[in-house]
Amino acid sequence: MDWGLENRLARIIRKDGRTVMLAVDHGYFLGPTSGLEVAGKTIEPLLPHADSLMLTRGVLRTSVAPDTDIPIILRVSGGNSILDKELSNEEITVGIEEAIRLNVSAMALSIYVGGEYEHQTLINLSKLVDEGEKYGIPVLAVTAVGKEMARDTKYLGLCCRIAAELGAHFVKTYYCEEFEKVVESCPVPIVIAGGKKIPEKDALQLAYNAIQRGAVGVDMGRNIFQSKNPVAMIQAVRAVVHKNKSVEEAYELCL
Ligand code: 5RP
Numbered sequence: 258m259d260w261g262l263e264n265r266l267a268r269i270i271r272k273d274g275r276t277v278m279l280a281v282d283h284g285y286f287l288g289p290t291s292g293l294e295v296a297g298k299t300i301e302p303l304l305p306h307a308d309s310l311m312l313t314r315g316v317l318r319t320s321v322a323p324d325t326d327i328p329i330i331l332r333v334s335g336g337n338s339i340l341d342k343e344l345s346n347e348e349i350t351v352g353i354e355e356a357i358r359l360n361v362s363a364m365a366l367s368i369y370v371g372g373e374y375e376h377q378t379l380i381n382l383s384k385l386v387d388e389g390e391k392y393g394i395p396v397l398a399v400t401a402v403g404k405e406m407a408r409d410t411k412y413l414g415l416c417c418r419i420a421a422e423l424g425a426h427f428v429k430t431y432y433c434e435e436f437e438k439v440v441e442s443c444p445v446p447i448v449i450a451g452g453k454k455i456p457e458k459d460a461l462q463l464a465y466n467a468i469q470r471g472a473v474g475v476d477m478g479r480n481i482f483q484s485k486n487p488v489a490m491i492q493a494v495r496a497v498v499h500k501n502k503s504v505e506e507a508y509e510l511c512l
Contacts, residue, residue: 261393265362266426268328269309269395270446270473275498278448279307279491280478282332282365284316285350287339292482296320299482306491311365311397311476314351318359328362330397330476334381345372345403349381353388364389365397365429370416372403379423386424397476398425399450410435417443429476432467440471447472451480457490457511461504464497474498486511 270276281300283290293299297320300310304327311330312321321329333351337344347367356364366385368378382398389396398420402408408431417439420428427446433439440447449467451460460480467475475494484490493510496502 259390259393262390262395262426265328265393266395268362269330270427271308271499273499274473275468276308276448276474277306277491277495277498278309278311278330278474278476279303279481280311280450280476281316281482282312283478285313285332285335286337286344290479292479292487299487302488303481303491306488306495308474309362311478314355314359329359330363330365331356331359331361332366333364333385334366334378343373344401345369345374345378347374347378347381349385353392353394356394357392361394363395363397363426365399367399367401368416368420369401369403370419371406371412372401379419382420382425383423386426389426390424395426396424397448398423398428400428400430402431408433410438414439414442417447421445427473432463432472436467436470436472448474448476451475451477454479454483457484457493458504458508460484460490461493461497461507461511464494465504465507468498468501484511 296316309328313332334347335350336348386396400416413430417428421443429448432449449472464475481491489511493507496507
């Protein structure tokens with residue numbers, strides 16, 4: 258790896274080897290997702306508590322002040338809406354020059370292993386890694402899971418390993434039973450998605466379990482911005498990720 262790429266990655270995964278990434282990219286296929294209807298309003302109070310921000314270029318340009326000092330993880334795949342029957346038909350939606358202009362710290366792209374367009378999304382990843390490596394921009398592979406697929410150790414292990422083999426610099430996936438096996442067989446760092454909104458304590462437990470089993474952090478969206486108190490929730494997540502607090506201790510911060 259080169260210095261620029263390492264430097265960008267180090268801005269995301271902090272000195273303690275952990276990270277709290279705030280995911281607000283949902284609109285790229287879901288439109289005005291609950292809690293993100295006015296993205297800027299949701300994002301602004303959370304910025305001081307996030308290690309990085311994952312979003313699309315549209316929301317970045319319109320809803321984040323250019324003097325904001327936070328590493329940006331730019332979503333660069335898409336091409337579908339929630340109305341499409343087949344969500345796996347994604348292409349790369351942002352060129353590398355645009356990513357450089359936007360001064361991003363990483364680019365994120367979904368892969369759909371086992372999906373109808375598996376091949377296309379894996380080639381998208383490989384091409385993005387080539388482009389990213391030319392300019393020192395790391396790539397986050399997001400292992401998207403089709404509705405009919407089980408989020409189990411075998412499947413997620415397969416997705417994460419393929420992502421790493423194709424050159425992803427870090428991977429976002431879902432938590433599962435025996436998560437340590439997924440981590441063990443993936444040679445690059447893993448962060449977990451929060452998934453659908455669940456009670457705060459359960460989301461903290463999810464983050465706690467993932468960290469205990471080897472994740473470097475979370476890339477969490479709905480369980481933060483759909484919480485009754487998003488700022489308290491992200492602080493509680495930070496306590497688990499960066500301060501090794503127990504679920505009980507972190508949950509106190511939400512009350
Ligand atoms: C979809 C995504 C999301 O848009 C988002 O980042 C997921 O975050 P969360 O599940 O925590 O709301 O990556 O594949």
